[in-house]
Amino acid sequence: MDGFENAFALLLDGSGGARSLTLEEARRWRASDGMLWVHLPPDVPDLPRVLEAVFHLPPQVRGPLLSDTGRVRIDVLNEEELVLLLLHPDSMPTAALPRQLRAWLTADRCVTVAPTNQHAIVAVRDQLAHGRGPRGTDLVLAFASAALSTAALRTTELDDTLSGLETRFESRREDSGDLPTDLRRLRRTLVEQRRFVSLVRDAVMRVSLLTVEWLRTQELGLRQMAERASGALKEMDALVERARILHEDVKARLDARSQRILYMLTIISGVFLPLSFITGLLxxxxxxxxxxxxxxxxxxxxxxxxxxxxxxxxxxxxxxxx
Missing domain, CATH: 1.20.5 (Single alpha-helices involved in coiled-coils or other helix-helix interfaces)
Structure with a gap:
């Protein structure tokens, strides 16, 4: 969109595709034109004024849309408008601000406020560019599916990493000296990834329980998405458990090594104690x-x-x- 860096507006064609709109075209949009998706990064200057003056969002929408959340928050406005806030856990604790996905959805319009490089935003936009995206009110399903697909790929990567650490532990390779550090870093990543999958599952389940009229056509998809999220969460639980077992094994090996060293030092001290006594006495x-x-x-x-x-x-x- 003109004048807004990293922001965009897409008009869905109802067949899986979309075309870009300029700022003026987005302002002149009407419900009869089709489903409109407007995305704004959170660093847009004076974002509340932009939402009010450009997109004509009332205060009862701007307030929940711009608020913070520590987990998942879902508000239903006027029984037909849905506000979804989802915290994206950051594996980088030094990040200045936590990443959040904020979305306001109706039967014919969607406004998202999130970093433009967030995986769900990038994935859905790419699907629409190739004609394989959502067709209208299933945008919420598209966001959830994109998030879970990204989580599945990340889970595969973490599984491979954990398998490599297990192999290093079993083979007692020379480069296994830094195994505790690598395992500690992996466990922290697993906890963050599990939390993200848990948040996605909670968001999908809460949306599926809502009595919003335009969401009823998505009941089956939401139920399937909730089952998929639950399966992904079980996979993450299995990885976390494997990492915990490996951590205990590594700790046991390190403890045994320390005990052997202390035992040998004790034996050596016991042998030389009488000798030291005699030489000291003489x-x-x-x-x-x-x-x-x-x-x-x-x-x-x-x-x-x-x-x-x-x-x-x-x-x-x-x-x-x-």
């Missing part, structure tokens, strides 16, 4: 040390220490301590 700076005047006293002392160390080692071996 090393005091006092007169009258036995053998002081005899030249062979040092060799005799070394021999006694060697024999004592051998006896200690044999005693430990007999008790199967080493």
């Amino acid at each position: 090393g005091v700076n006092l007169g009258g040390i036995p053998g002081e005047q005899w030249r062979g006293s040092f060799l005799l002392l070394v021999l006694v220490l060697v024999v004592l160390a051998a006896m200690e080692w044999r005693a430990l071996r007999r008790r199967e301590l080493v």
